Amino acid sequence: MSDHSEEQEAAAQNHQIVERLREVFRPSELRLTHEVEPLVIFTPASLEKEVE
């Protein structure tokens, strides 16, 4: 029983931490226009390597 309530408490704390992060993050998301693309993880150079 106490294990279960500890788990619930930890889960609530995790939600709270991520929600706080999200609050700070939202204004950043608002300054993104459609033209801003993510930095890609694979590059033309790495794709060239794949077909070698």
Place this chain on the structure above:
Amino acid sequence: MTIGEWGALLRSRKLSCVELVQQTLAQMKAVEGLNMTITVTAEQALAEAALRDEELAKGIDRGPLHGIPTAYKDIFYTRGVRTTGGSLLYADFVPDHNATVVDRLANAGAICVGKANLHELAYGATSKNPHYGSVRNPCNPGHIAGGSSGGSAALIAADCVPFTLGTDTGGSIRIPASYCGVFGLKPTYGRVSRHGVLPLAFSLDHVGPLASCAEDIGLVMNVIAGHDAKDASSGDRPFPQFSPIRMSDLKGLRVGIPRSFYFQRVHDEVAAAVGNAVSDLRKNGAAILDVDIPDMEEANTAARIIQFGEATSLYAHHQNANLFGEDVWALIQQGRLIQAHEYVNAQRIRTLFRRDFDRLWTQVDAVIAPTTPISAPKLSDTTVAFGNEREDVRIASTRLCRAINFLGEPSLSIPCGKDKAGLPIGMQIIGPLFAEARLLQIASSLER
């Protein structure tokens, strides 16, 4: 002692490679209570040292690292030697190949004496490892060594080895370098191969050296930098010789001091020590300029979202909390809560910050800042005070480092003094992409 000093003794036959490894192992034994290693490879190291001695006797010299003992953070694959990642998940994992950088250092004659302790899975800044013991700071064993490359930094501070390898996803080379009073370089993203290194967050992970002086960082970079076809993120840009460091005054060099962020919520003794170093740079000929920098809190937030997403992608299939330390399990759980659009938007914000920093580098050649806002906290501390506010030790430790992983720029942490308690203070020299040689030159001018 430095790599160059040990090398001179080996080449003059005043000391053999076997004797040097024996001395190293004896020193590691003398300070084993600091929990700096997970595995010690004594037998293998002594056998390799004998081979290096035979080579020197035949006139075969592999270069400055010939016969020099080192240790690798225990997330670098070492063929036939277990690589635990500081985790129960990999407690019995024995790789069948070496990380590319391990191969390169072995070919250059370096001798691995063991695998360094770390924060579990490299996911934390304290190196308080619940499975393999907390790494203690050699400057004061009641304090943390910092993390996640805690053992790598501590082994140098405890005079066991002259250099080690670490990894840095949100400050994990620079933070322990700062807390232990050694040098630690996070190179440009893509400069050093990550092949054969357990990942934490693919787009933030960097491999780099720790050492007791700038010249030794350069010597190791000469060996480990450069393209690796086995690592898709590896760059193929030619690189300069990092060592010997080009000695000249700093005339014409523009050094930026950020007006915001980096000197806020920083302990007075830390700010004063960094200020003294800046005065020395001015005396050495550098032009010191106040600069406006982008919103680094925003960059830190986006970097944390990326780290959550990427790290949890590696461990999401695990459901058994008992296999993890409490703090690492909590971070994995928090990562499950990040939504796909948030991760992608964090990567898009990264694009904006890259543009901002490209503009910054038209104004200055390097930026100086504290590495950490504090000296090493006590092992028992969970928070640290800034005036009336308290901040989680983990957040405070990473606060001034994390955004540079997000950006990919190189950053070198160097010791710049001690606080009243005798604990080291670290400052970082941040430069444009691929400007590691310039950072070493600035560091070297301060050492002189």
